[in-house]
Amino acid sequence: MFISTYENKLDKKGRVSVPASYRSQINKDGFDSIICYPSFTLPTIEFCPQSRLDKIIEAIDNLNPFDENRDIFATSVAANSHKLNFDSEGRVTMVHKLLKHANINSKVLFVGQGKTFQMWDPSNFKRFSLSAQKKANLKRAELKWKSEN
Amino acid sequence: MFISTYENKLDKKGRVSVPASYRSQINKDGFDSIICYPSFTLPTIEFCPQSRLDKIIEAIDNLNPFDENRDIFATSVAANSHKLNFDSEGRVTMVHKLLKHANINSKVLFVGQGKTFQMWDPSNFKRFSLSAQKKANLKRAELKWKSEN
DNA sequence: CCTTTTATGGGATATCATGGGATAACATGG
DNA sequence: CCATGTTATCCCATGATATCCCATAAAAGG
Numbered sequence: 001m002f003i004s005t006y007e008n009k010l011d012k013k014g015r016v017s018v019p020a021s022y023r024s025q026i027n028k029d030g031f032d033s034i035i036c037y038p039s040f041t042l043p044t045i046e047f048c049p050q051s052r053l054d055k056i057i058e059a060i061d062n063l064n065p066f067d068e069n070r071d072i073f074a075t076s077v078a079a080n081s082h083k084l085n086f087d088s089e090g091r092v093t094m095v096h097k098l099l100k101h102a103n104i105n106s107k108v109l110f111v112g113q114g115k116t117f118q119m120w121d122p123s124n125f126k127r128f129s130l131s132a133q134k135k136a137n138l139k140r141a142e143l144k145w146k147s148e149n
Numbered sequence: 150m151f152i153s154t155y156e157n158k159l160d161k162k163g164r165v166s167v168p169a170s171y172r173s174q175i176n177k178d179g180f181d182s183i184i185c186y187p188s189f190t191l192p193t194i195e196f197c198p199q200s201r202l203d204k205i206i207e208a209i210d211n212l213n214p215f216d217e218n219r220d221i222f223a224t225s226v227a228a229n230s231h232k233l234n235f236d237s238e239g240r241v242t243m244v245h246k247l248l249k250h251a252n253i254n255s256k257v258l259f260v261g262q263g264k265t266f267q268m269w270d271p272s273n274f275k276r277f278s279l280s281a282q283k284k285a286n287l288k289r290a291e292l293k294w295k296s297e298n
Numbered sequence: 299c300c301t302t303t304t305a306t307g308g309g310a311t312a313t314c315a316t317g318g319g320a321t322a323a324c325a326t327g328g
Numbered sequence: 329c330c331a332t333g334t335t336a337t338c339c340c341a342t343g344a345t346a347t348c349c350c351a352t353a354a355a356a357g358g
Contacts, residue, residue: 001199001206003184003230004244008315013336017315021232041217056214073215088338089315112230113223114206129224136225137189143208143222157305162346166305236347238305 001025003112007122010099010106015091019110022117023090034092036119037081038101040073042128044111045098045119052116053081150174151261156271159248159255164240168259171266172239183241185268186230187250191277193260194247194268201265202230 006019018026018034026034026049035053039046048056056077063070084092094104102121109122120128155168167175167183175183175198184202188195205226212219233241243253251270258271269277 001203001227001232003202003227003232005228011317013318015316020314039220040215042220059214069215085337087336091315093336111224112227113220114227115210116223129228132221132224135218135221139218139221140189140225143205143218160306160308162308164306169304234347237349240305242346 001112001114002117003114005112005125006110008108008110010094010104010108014094014096014099015087016094016108017089017091018086020090022110022112023086033083033085035081035083036095036098037077038098039118040076043102043121043124044128045102045104046116047119048116050083053077150263151266152263153261155259157257157259159243159253159257163242163245163248164236165243165257166238166240167235169239171259171261172235182232182234184230184232185244185247186226187247188267192251192270192273193277194243194251194253195265196268197265199232202226 002022002025004021006022008017008019010016026032029049029051031049031051033050034047035050036045036047037053038044057074060070060073060077063073082095082098084094086092102119103124104119104121107122109120109125111118111120111125151171151174153170155171157166157168159165178198178200180199182199183196184199185194185196187193206223209219209222209226212222231244231247233243235241248254251268252273253268253270256271258269258274260267260269260274
C-alpha cells in the first residue's frame with residue numbers, strides 16, 4: 001500500500017531516493033524495479049509495479065478497436081513507459097522527458113495513491129490537491145455507496 | 150471497541166502513548182500499526198485499522214483507470230493517510246502536518262468512537278463537543294415536536 | 299500496601315536521504 | 329577494431345532522522 005507523501009531532492013545526476021516505505025512495498029511484491037509513465041490528464045508521473053502495467057495494457061487492448069481513445073491510450077502508456085532500476089541506496093535515475101512533463105526541477109513530491117504512487121512538483125501538487133479535496137468532499141458519498149455494493 | 154477518552158502528552162520527539170485499552174484492541178485485531186488521517190470536516194485526526202483503509206482503496210481501485218474521479222479519490226484518501234508504527238512502549242510518532250490540522254501542541258485527547266477513535270486538542274474538543282451537544286439538543290427538541298404531531 | 303501495568307524521558311543505535319568519486323558499460327566515429 | 333566521450337553503476341562517506349532500549353515515575357489493581 002502506497003500512502004502519505006514524501007518530499008525528496010533530485011541530485012545533479014538526476015537521481016532521487018524512493019521513500020523507504022514505498023521501496024519495501026515494492027520488494028514485498030517481489031519486484032526490484034518500477035514502471036513509470038506520464039499521466040494522461042495531469043502534470044504528474046505515475047508509478048506502478050510491472051504487474052499493473054500488464055493489466056493496464058490489457059484494459060486498453062479490450063477497448064473497442066474503433067474507439068479513438070484506444071490508440072491514444074496505447075501510445076501514451078506503452079510507448080511512454082519506462083522501467084527504472086534501483087541503485088544500492090534505493091534511488092532511481094529519472095528520465096528527463098518525464099520530469100519535463102511534470103514540471104519538476106529540483107524538489108519532487110511522492111504522493112501515495114494506494115496501489116500506485118505519483119511524482120509531482122511540490123507546488124503544482126498543492127494546487128491540485130486543494131481542488132481534488134473539494135471535489136472529493138462532494139462525491140465521497142457516491143464512492144461509499146458503490147463500495148458497499 | 151474504542152471507548153472513553155484519555156489525555157496524554159506529546160514529548161519533544163513528537164511521540165505519544167496510545168491508551169493501553171486502545172492498543173489491546175488493535176492487537177486483538179492483529180495489527181501492529183494504525184492508520185490516521187485528517188478529518189474532512191473537523192479539526193481532529195481520525196484513527197482506523199489498516200483493514201478499513203484497505204477496503205476504501207480497493208473501492209477506488211475498482212473505478213475505471215481512466216476515470217478522473219479515481220485520481221481525486223486516491224489523492225484525497227491515500228495521500229492524506231499515514232501509517233504509524235508502535236514502539237516497544239506503545240507510542241506512536243505523530244506527523245507534524247496532522248498535528249497542525251488538529252491544532253495540537255503538547256496535550257492530546259484520545260476520543261473513542263467505537264470502531265475508530267480521534268485525537269483532539271483538549272480545549273478544542275471541549276468547544277466542539279459543546280456546540281455539537283447544543284445542535285443535538287435542538288434536533289432532539291425538533292424530533293420530539295414532530296413525533297408529538 | 300505491594301505488585302503489575304502504564305506513561306514518560308532520554309541516551310544509544312540503526313536506518314534513511316544525499317553527495318560525490320571511481321569503475322564499468324555503451325554508443326559513435328575514425 | 330580501437331579510441332573517446334558519454335552515461336549509467338557501484339561504492340563509500342556523512343548528516344539527519346527515526347527506532348530501539350533501558351530507566352523511572354505514576355497509576356491501577358489485587
